[in-house]
Amino acid sequence: MIANPTEYEKAQEEIHILEERLARLQQTHPIGSKGFTKAGIRKMIARLHEELAVYEASEEAKQPVSG
16 A cells, blocks of 8 residues: 555556556557456556555545635
């Protein structure tokens, strides 16, 4: 789980790297080949997005309500 802003930034960087890797795989391997690899990368990206969302929600909960 992401616990601080540094880990949050690292997770965003990891998502960017994984998205680039996925794009390269999609270009070099057409539909039907390397399917398990592409699916695994998509799952890692989804997991990181979920962790980012949890962290963002916890940070919003810490902020005082203004208004």
